[in-house]
Amino acid sequence: MTPADLDQPAFIRVLTADEVTGLGPAADGPLAGLPFAVKDNIDVAGVPTTAACPSRVEPATGSATAVQRLLDAGARPVGKTNMDQFATGLVGTRSPYGACHSVASAAHVSGGSSSGSAVAVAAGVVPLALGTDTAGSGRVPAAFNGLVGMKPTRGLVPTRGVLPAAPSLDCVTTLTRTVALARTALGVLAGHDPADPWSRPAPAALPPGVARRMRVVAVPDGPLDLDPPHRAAWEAALAHAATVARLVPVDVSAFLEAAQLLYGGPFLAERLAAFGQLLEPDHPGLDPVVRRIVLGARPISGADVYRGQQRLAELRAAALPAFLGADALLLPVTPGHPTLAEVAADPVGVNARLGTYTNMVNLLDLCAVAVPAGTRADGLPFGVQLLAPAFADGPLLDLAARWCGEPVDQVPTRSLLAVAGAHLTGQPLNPQLVGLGGRLHARARTAGGYRMYRVPGALPRPGLVRGAGGPPAGIEVEVWDLPAGGLGELLPAVAAPLALGPVELDDGTVVPGFLTDPGGVDATQDISGSGGWRAHLAARIARGAADR
Template sequence: MSVLTSAMLNAAADLDQPAFIRRLGPDEIAALRPAADGPLAGVPFAVKDNIDVAGIPTTAACPALTEPAPRSATAVQRLLDAGAIPIGKTNLDQFATGLVGTRSPHGACHSVFSADHVSGGSSSGSAIAVAAGVVPLALGTDTAGSGRVPAAFNGLVGVKPTRGLVPTRGVLPACPSLDCVTTLTRTVSLARTAFEALIGPDPDDPWSRAMPVVPPPEVARTIRVIAVPDTPLDLDPPHAAAWQAACAHAASVARLVPVDVSAFLEAAQLLYGGPFVAERLGAFGQLLEPDGPHLDPTVRRIVRAAATITGADVFRGQQRLAELRATALRVFLSVDALLLPVTPGHPTLAEVASDPVGVNARLGTYTNMVNLLDLCAVAVPAGHRDDGLPFGVQLIAPAFADRPLLDLASRWLGEPVQPPSVRSLLAVVGAHLTGEPLNHQLVALGGRLHARARTAGGYRMYRVDGPLPRPGLVRGAGGPVSGLEVEIWDLPAAGIGELLATVAPPLALGPVDLDDGSTVPGFLTDPNGVDATADITEYGGWRGYPGRAG
């Protein structure tokens, strides 16, 4: 065992709170045979104790579970194969049911910034281990926010990947259809390295899935447009002030677009306020009997209450969730990501003790829906509140947008980002936009959405009639300084030629100036070929024009 790992083990023992349930000994670490090289060679990591490490009991903070795991979880084994070194199993809200970090017979964890305030859960111990400097990397899980909440309360980066990208084989389930293995780190750079080591399907995990070779059409390679709520949020005053500062920072890394987030927030209420808690009863309800001091009473009460939920309730909940998903995901037709605070506030240990269910439920206001809606998310630090406590936000994007979302997180924190390699770029403004009738042509030609953007100022847009109405973009026509909506697509060079053959006059290929100062080819219109009475510039782009369908 390296000197570095010995120092980490000593640091774990010296913590002033119960972050670790079990610290591994040198012989136990050696028996796991971490690789001698790899992208994470020599990096110590901690493992939330609902994730299997071979030869060590997986207790999920339930002392009655004492059987050693026969083999390591897929996620743990992949980190071992990448050279990382496990040093211990960390504390959690029992059975990963909670967002507070206090529902454990091993004791409550608190934020490293305040002994009076909760650490956040359920991945409480993993967050403390990283925030206290014991390890640079820890595994947690995130079903309802269990990785993102403790990340926010301890000034960390918490990556909640697209469901299934990191297999959950070897994770004691909370909600098998929603569970995600997450990472907690201090930098996006390390989180990215761990992400690449962790992802990939596992034939032994029926919920796992592969990252598509070609991302979905709505996923941009470079995130330039971020949605923010169009109405005030229900935040505690110190959080509200920090949120305003975070939005100002967001405007320096992307263009902000106000959107209605009510469908997202209603979906969040379904996880515990609807029938979906029944999945927890099915996943581990048998471990809640008989009652005893080994069980957290709040966890037991919440999960056992699901016994009254009927199959009809579940199907009604699924129907409502499908309706909300359809509404919510339409937001991502015109934006790349959604910015939300991680929590509405940062409660104290005393506040949780006086209302353990109510305070916990409020903490999930902005996190519970992410897995229900099949989204990915990264929690990032966003400064501090006036009282010195850390404030965290989350960047949320559609499934399989994990890599561009990590790039955005790097830009948020000022870390370097490797620019993506591109082929030929093309600006589109009408029926070829994501979600519009001819977008399939770009996809069929091997195109990929590179970025959402706006033109430079001065462009105007006109409706051009025909079998399929089209927008005519006219350069230098005295349009608004703020520009008009466009998408930049990355295509094979031959693809642009094939697409050009399908474009009829008065449209033609020409240079389009963008709001970032760059210029790319795009389809422009001869000003003499448009009807001046069909000016639709006021709508800000083709997608906002109500008459585009005909």
């Protein structure tokens, strides 16, 4: 299919052969010959960057860093895609070039603001398209068109050459039909750009608490605000999730409150600062809804912004502990899939609701990937998103691949060690593992039957006893990957009644871990019912008992 074959305005401009040639000779690289589309708020040298505003006609003097990296990897651009004007919207209808719709239904929105990029991939015009995602603009259209929408960690992919919406939050994203291509594209796009003040280099190793193999996924511990067709699809997605990972319920209220801050609080002022000058004076090419929303930030004061930052910090402190016991958080992408008529009747309200589960991701400095999760009963695509801490992009894509049934390369390991107490992430002895060059390999549980006892000593710690008739669901552990010789260096620090021995995990594998001699424990200190050391400590705090 070509752009001309589409039944909707997915492209603002299709590049001519001369324009493509002007970008330089085709390169040989990992994306050699791959056609791609570019959201029209991202610069392509020699072509205007309209951001869906027709008055912007000056050609870009150079290509955005992201575009240039794709060119250097051998990909070739096809055209610039339609979008919600100035990347302000999640619907795909706020464009003077016309509204896009889902490839599955001419009556339902495509999602925005990366609307044209999603349609171009879903319709088969290109296998890869660049979008942007500040509030969900890459994930919402992915969900509404059955695609993979990768929103990397803020700053991992440079935004130099992107017309800003909210510079501190903007991300360049990819839309693809497979996780494999999203992974390849991210490998090309990621990397520090010293000319971009918002660019951040990825750490040499995964950050503390990020496992190389994600096996535990947090899910909301209560019902969500979902339209009935979405609710049924979400229940089916949860059932599928249980075949991909172990699920743990968490309170997501802090995440959802943080999402409300983006447009319902002072953070809207960043859009006014970024491109408010382009909205004055008014003219027919400006979308009236975009203009009203952004200029509505004028009364916001500096004090309001600082109060908003304080509240966001409080919500971040409440939300992020969800990742202590889980690798990723699973959420639907949107509460529903509105029609174009519903958006026309309430353009602000319907759009605002679409950001319920996406708006907070960049505010909380998370990475995310939207993945297809089947179809609703009415045949419309349904998508979910997996969220993880900053710079967990690689393991998150591996988890997404498992979700989609795509192959995942085995993670090479050195020496594995199962820990259950004071060596867990965030616990007092965890620095011993980090100091030995250890990396968190996976969160897991023991096989059923293990018991956990609180053992005496100056430092509160637990001991595992194997084959003692413990909980069938096992006990929470972390599996750490240590360098050669790491176990030997750790052994002198292991004090009785603990010792190293074989620990069977919930997936049937056996690794060394900390065990306790059954004769060295006090039966009155059996804490197996808590299911893990962290849960035991939390219960003690809740009871008002301080560890001594």
